[in-house]
Amino acid sequence: MENVLDASGLHTYYGASHILHGVDFRVGRGETVALMGRNGMGKSTLLKSLLGIVSPRRGKVVVRGRDVTGLETSAVIRHGIAYVPEGRGMFHNLSVREHLVMAARKGWDGRADWTYERVLETFPRLAERLDNMGTHLSGGxxxxxxxxxxLMTNPDLLILDEATEGLAPLIRREIWRVVRHVKDTGIATIVVDKNVGVLLDLADRHVILVKGEVVFDGGPQQLKSDSSILERHIGL
Ligand SMILES: Nc1ncnc2c1ncn2[C@@H]1O[C@H](COP(=O)(O)OP(=O)(O)O)[C@@H](O)[C@H]1O
Ligand SMILES: [Mg+2]
Structure with a gap:
């Protein structure tokens, strides 16, 4: 079956710094992939390279069979990708309701599974804060x-970069609950997170980056049965 995402041979630079060194990265339909590695190894840069936020100098990005290499980010995400970037602070003077309503769109295939009502059911806390301004919300x-x-964009692939970073345990649990729910509905996910235990339990596949190169690509069983891989590359 066609992958949701197929990237190959990605080389990305910031000025003269060569960050990604020929990365191959794919995500199958409905697959949950944990992208792992210590700080500064290139995880966020890989995600940004997939989305055209930074332009890889070499390599190719294919979304559902279409070459999107070099396209604007807005065009890439229209092929069915939703991105929750690292950090927050991207909330302007809009209420929660406005934020959600403005994001609403059908999936590339016309799917409209995720509606305003469904998002509020999924996140009851948001339902209680509809008139709050985004900037007045807690981090969680x-x-x-x-x-x-x-989710309101009805993606095939949801990308979460450190979504639980800096959040209280209760809120983290809430977010993981939603990620599992999203997985159960068949949406593919790329998850970057420090909580390796959760990732081992959640992901279908794990990809480990070391200095901009893929050093491991395999299933959770493989990582669980050979603890030296995580010790060496993640430091556990
Ligand atoms: N905008 C930038 N300009 C220059 N260097 C950057 C920039 N963003 C990240 N880097 C560098 O690229 C490397 C990879 O960073 P990043 O992709 O953020 O890693 P990770 O997400 O795995 O922590 C690091 O050495 C980081 O310092
Ligand atoms: Mg990062």
Whole structure:
């Protein structure tokens, strides 16, 4: 079956710094892929390279069989990708309701599974804060709004970069609950997160980056049965 995403041979630079060194990265339909690696290894840069936020100098990005290499980010995401970036603070003077309503769109195939009502059912906290301005939300609520907004675009692939970073345990649990729910509905996900335990339990496949190169690509069983891989590359 056709992959949702197929990237090959990606080389990305920031000025003269060569960050990604020929990365191959794919995501199958409905697959949950954990993108792992220590800080500064190139995880966020890989995600940005997939989305055209930074332009890889070499390599190719294919979304559902279409070459999107070099396209504007807005064009790439129209092929069915939703991105929740690292950090928050991207909320302007809009209410929660406005944020969600503005994000609403059908999937590339006309799917409209994720509606305003469904997002509010999924995140009851947001339903209680509809008239709040995005900037007046707690960190956890902002993250929920980010994810809610991403789901409103009815993506095939949801990308979460450190979505639980800096959040209280209760809010983290809430976010993981939603990620599992999203997985159960058949949406593919790329998850970057520090909580390796959760990732081992959640992901179908794990990709580990070291200095901009893929050093591991395999299933959770493989990582669980050979603890030296995580020790060496993640430091556990
Ligand atoms: N905008 C940027 N300009 C220059 N260097 C950057 C920029 N963003 C990230 N880097 C560098 O690229 C490398 C990879 O960073 P990043 O992709 O953010 O890693 P990760 O997400 O795995 O922590 C790091 O050495 C980082 O310092
Ligand atoms: Mg990062």
């Amino acid at each position: 609520e902002q993250q929920m709004l980010s994810i809610g907004r991403a």
